[in-house]
Amino acid sequence: MKKTVEIPLGSQHISLLEPIRFRFHCENEVIRDVDADVGFVHRGVEEACASRFEFKQVGYVVARVCGLCAITHSLGYTLAVEKLLHVSTNERIKYLRMLMVELDRIHSHMLCLAHTSENAGFEALFMQIMNDRELIMDVQEALSGNRVQFDYISIGGVNRDLSVEAAALVLRNLALLEPKIDELFERFTNNWSLSLKYRGIGALSLEQAYMYNTLGPLARAAGLVTDVRLETDDFPYAQVGFEIITERGGDIYARNLVRLRELKQSMQMVRNIVEGLPEGAIQEKTKGKPEGEAIARVEAPRGELMYLVRGNKTSILERVRIKTPTFSGIPAMIEIFKGSNFADAPAILASFDPCMSCTAK
Amino acid sequence: MNKIDVSLENVVETIKAFYDPAAHHFLTLNALRAPEDQIELEWIFTRYGVIEEPTVFTLTCKRDVLIPSVTSFIPSAIMSERETVDMFGVSIEGAKRGLYLDDDSLQMPLGRCRV
Amino acid sequence: MLNAFIQALKNLVSKPVTLQYPLAQDIVLPPQYRGLIEYSAEDCIFCDKCEHACPPRAIIFFQEENGDKVYRYNPHLCIYCGECVRACPKPEEALWQSEKKQPFAVRAENVNSEWKVWEERCHSSREAFAAAKKAKKAAKAQSESVQGDL
Numbered sequence: 001m002k003k004t005v006e007i008p009l010g011s012q013h014i015s016l017l018e019p020i021r022f023r024f025h026c027e028n029e030v031i032r033d034v035d036a037d038v039g040f041v042h043r044g045v046e047e048a049c050a051s052r053f054e055f056k057q058v059g060y061v062v063a064r065v066c067g068l069c070a071i072t073h074s075l076g077y078t079l080a081v082e083k084l085l086h087v088s089t090n091e092r093i094k095y096l097r098m099l100m101v102e103l104d105r106i107h108s109h110m111l112c113l114a115h116t117s118e119n120a121g122f123e124a125l126f127m128q129i130m131n132d133r134e135l136i137m138d139v140q141e142a143l144s145g146n147r148v149q150f151d152y153i154s155i156g157g158v159n160r161d162l163s164v165e166a167a168a169l170v171l172r173n174l175a176l177l178e179p180k181i182d183e184l185f186e187r188f189t190n191n192w193s194l195s196l197k198y199r200g201i202g203a204l205s206l207e208q209a210y211m212y213n214t215l216g217p218l219a220r221a222a223g224l225v226t227d228v229r230l231e232t233d234d235f236p237y238a239q240v241g242f243e244i245i246t247e248r249g250g251d252i253y254a255r256n257l258v259r260l261r262e263l264k265q266s267m268q269m270v271r272n273i274v275e276g277l278p279e280g281a282i283q284e285k286t287k288g289k290p291e292g293e294a295i296a297r298v299e300a301p302r303g304e305l306m307y308l309v310r311g312n313k314t315s316i317l318e319r320v321r322i323k324t325p326t327f328s329g330i331p332a333m334i335e336i337f338k339g340s341n342f343a344d345a346p347a348i349l350a351s352f353d354p355c356m357s358c359t360a361k
Numbered sequence: 362m363n364k365i366d367v368s369l370e371n372v373v374e375t376i377k378a379f380y381d382p383a384a385h386h387f388l389t390l391n392a393l394r395a396p397e398d399q400i401e402l403e404w405i406f407t408r409y410g411v412i413e414e415p416t417v418f419t420l421t422c423k424r425d426v427l428i429p430s431v432t433s434f435i436p437s438a439i440m441s442e443r444e445t446v447d448m449f450g451v452s453i454e455g456a457k458r459g460l461y462l463d464d465d466s467l468q469m470p471l472g473r474c475r476v
Numbered sequence: 477m478l479n480a481f482i483q484a485l486k487n488l489v490s491k492p493v494t495l496q497y498p499l500a501q502d503i504v505l506p507p508q509y510r511g512l513i514e515y516s517a518e519d520c521i522f523c524d525k526c527e528h529a530c531p532p533r534a535i536i537f538f539q540e541e542n543g544d545k546v547y548r549y550n551p552h553l554c555i556y557c558g559e560c561v562r563a564c565p566k567p568e569e570a571l572w573q574s575e576k577k578q579p580f581a582v583r584a585e586n587v588n589s590e591w592k593v594w595e596e597r598c599h600s601s602r603e604a605f606a607a608a609k610k611a612k613k614a615a616k617a618q619s620e621s622v623q624g625d626l
Binding site: 038039042044046047050210211212213215224225226227230231232233244293295297304306308310318319321323327328330331332360 | 362382383386387388389391393403405407408409410411412413415435436437439440441444448459460461462470471
C-alpha cells in the first residue's frame with residue numbers, strides 16, 4: 001500500500017500571488033517530500049538583454065523583470081556596467097540611489113507582512129497594511145514620476161533630483177507611517193494568531209541556513225549574518241546608520257520580526273539620507289563601451305541580487321546573468337516544507353515572500 | 362574578482378577543498394558560450410559578512426561532455442545547474458531538463474549561435 | 477489583542493479609503509508625472525538620436541523621397557522612461573515629457589497591427605531612400621569619370 005498522498009499547491013492558488021507549483025508528498029498531515037515547478041513566467045530576459053538591446057537600454061529592460069524590486073534590478077545592472085566603464089559616481093548619486101532602494105524595501109516588506117497576516121486569517125489587517133503602504137508608494141511616485149516602473153537609475157547617475165517638496169513629502173509620509181509600524185510591531189508580537197501561532201512553524205536552523213546558502217530575511221531570521229549592504233562597499237551604508245539585524249529561531253515569527261525591524265531601520269535610514277543629502281551633480285559623464293567582466297551585488301528586499309555582465313567593446317553585451325534572491329532560496333524553502341503540516345504550507349510560503357517573476361525571469 | 366582556472370577532471374575536488382559552508386556563500390553557476398563550440402562555466406563564491414571580491418572558478422570545455430555536479434556538498438547549486446542545462450543545452454550530472462522550458466518550447470535559447 | 481479589537485470596531489464605522497474611480501473622483505496625478513512624450517516638428521533637427529535611444533523602439537522616423545522626415549510615436553509601446561528626452565540635443569523644445577496620462581488602447585483602434593505596418597513602411601522608406609542616394613552618387617561618379625575620359 002502506498003503511504004503518501006500527493007497534493008498539489010498552485011499554480012493557481014488563493015494564497016499565491018504569482019504562479020508557482022508545489023507538489024507535496026504527504027503522509028497524513030505531514031509533508032514528506034516536495035517538488036517545485038517555477039518556470040511559469042519565463043520570458044527570456046537574459047537572452048533579450050544580450051541580443052536585442054544596447055547596453056544603455058538594458059537598464060530599462062531588466063527593470064521589467066519584477067514589479068516590486070524594479071529599482072534593485074536596474075541598480076544591480078547599472079553598478080555592474082559602471083564597473084566596466086570605470087565610472088565612479090559622486091556621493092549625491094549614491095545617496096539618491098540608496099534612498100530609492102530603502103523606500104523599495106519598506107513597501108516590499110509591508111506587502112510581505114500583509115500577506116503573512118492574510119494567511120493567518122487576518123483579512124482586515126491585510127487591507128490595513130496595504131492601505132498604509134500607499135504612503136510609501138506615493139513618495140516613490142513623487143520621486144520618480146511613476147508608481148511601479150520607476151526608471152530612476154541610469155548609467156552614470158540618476159534621472160531626477162530630489163526636489164524640496166519631494167523631500168518634505170518623504171519626511172511627512174514617514175512621520176505618518178511611523179506610529180502605524182509601531183502598532184504593527186505590537187500586533188505581530190502580541191496578537192495570538194500572529195505571534196504564538198507562528199512560533200515554531202516553518203523553522204530553519206542555522207546549520208540548514210549555512211547548508212542551503214539561504215539569503216535575505218530568511219537567513220537573518222535563522223541567525224546567519226549575511227547582508228549585501230554589509231558585504232560590499234558600493235554604498236556608504238554605515239554613514240546612514242545601517243546595522244545588521246538578525247533573529248533566532250528561523251520560524252515565521254522570526255522572519256516577521258526581522259522584516260519589521262528592518263522596516264524601522266530603513267525608515268530611519270531614509271530620514272538620515274534626506275536630511276544629510278550631499279551636494280553634487282546627479283549625472284556623471286560616461287563614455288566608451290563596456291569591456292571585460294564585472295559582478296555587482298545589491299541587497300534586494302528578498303535577499304541578495306547579483307548581476308554578472310560581460311562586454312566585448314560593442315554596444316550589445318555578450319552576457320547578462322541575473323541571479324535573483326528567490327531563485328537561490330528555493331532549495332531552502334523545499335527543506336523547510338519537509339516535516340511541516342500541509343495546512344501550514346500557505347502561511348510558510350507567504351513568509352518566504354517569493355517572487356516568481358524574478359525567479360523565472 | 363579572483364579567477365581560478367580549473368579543468369574538467371579536478372573541478373569538483375578543487376571546489377570541495379575550497380568551500381567551507383560556514384564561511385562561503387555560493388552565489389551562482391554562470392555559463393557563457395565560448396568559441397569553437399565550447400562552453401565557459403563559472404562557479405562564483407563570496408564570503409558571509411565581510412567585504413571581499415568574489416572568487417570565481419572557471420572551466421572551459423566542449424559542449425557535449427558531461428559536466429560534473431557540485432550538488433553533493435552544495436545542495437543549493439541544483440537550481441543554477443538546472444537553469445544552465447535548460448538555457449545552454451549542456452548536460453550536468455544529475456540535473457534534469459525542464460526548469461523553465463517545456464519539451465515543445467524553443468530549446469537552449471542562450472546556447473544557439475547568434476547571426 | 478484588545479487594541480486590535482478596538483481598531484476593528486473603528487474601521488467598521490470609518491469611511492472607506494478607496495477612491496470611487498472614475499464615477500465620483502478622478503485620480504490626481506502627482507506633479508512631474510512621467511507622461512506622454514510630445515514633439516514639435518518645427519524645432520526638430522532630425523538627428524535620429526531619440527530613435528536610437530528608445531528601448532522599445534516606440535519612436536520611428538518615416539523618410540520621404542524628397543529628404544524630409546516624419547516623426548512617428550506609439551504611446552502604447554512607449555515605456556515612458558524619458559531616455560529619448562535625455563538623448564535629445566534640444567530637450568523641452570523639440571521633444572519633451574508631458575504630464576498627460578497615456579491613452580488607453582481599445583481593440584477597435586487596432587494599435588498593434590497598425591503600428592507593425594507603420595514600422596515596416598518606415599524601414600522600407602529608409603532603405604529605399606538610402607538605395608536611391610547610393611544610385612545617385614554612383615551615377616554622379618560615373619558621369620564624372622565619363623567627363624574625365626573625354
